[in-house]
Amino acid sequence: MAYLALIFNALIWGLSWWPFRQFQAAGLHPLWATVTLYLISLGVISLSAGRAWREFLGTPSLWLIMLAAGATNTAFNWGVALGDVVRVVLLFYLMPLWAVLLARLILGERLTGLALLRMVLALGGAAVVLAPEQGGFPLPSGLADWLGVLGGFTFALNNVMLKRESHRGAHARALAMFSGGVLVAGSAALLMGVQGLVPWPSLPGWIWLLPLTGMAVLFFFSNLALQYGAGRLPANVTAIVMLVEVPAAAISALWLGGGSLDLKTAIGGACIVAAAVLAALERNGGH
Known part of the structure; x- marks a missing residue:
């Protein structure tokens, strides 16, 4: 059940790009969709564990988790709805690179040989994926690429902070x-909405509330599934199982026209995934 729970979570995230694009086409920008999905989940958690609000509001370190988690979801959801899904997901999974640096800075973890190897692999893979066809320095080529990189960085920060604050109550962390x-998606949507950069929510009819509510329920249970699976399996196993998200996103994007995969992206992606696997192996002591 723990394995199935993690696979369920990874599949939800790997396939989430498609409904986000459908909502966007109907008039609900991914930022507003993110606000709606998490507002429903926040309401459920508040009703079931209202007393956890006191711990959350009184713990500044949890506010950093709030910002990191919010930025992760905002960047990922917006990125996969906007750009090439395969590229965005691969750039998001540069997370092990950022995790090495952040763990050193925040947790004081030493840099091991395996950590340096996965840094090189991740950087090399990113350079191959981002290498311009006409030559030049490999940098993100558009907003979607930058959102993928940002989402991976804040996801790493979120994970490092969750490790640091693991003694806090589970409901407060949730x-x-x-x-x-x-907060993050809502603030971004409001600021850009006022400036005319993001359209205000405008679904064509109330019937759209049904799939939106259904997606909110799936996101809520996928989060519970992650907590259930991660709490019952070793961290290295969890990390490897979660990589199911990469092929789920890539295959669905190639099938449904949400992305493309050339040789350059495949080679770079293989290096990035290899870095993520090495990160999982290192959590198990390098065996």
């Missing part, structure tokens, strides 16, 4: 993550 999705 409140931090769900409220982050509402």
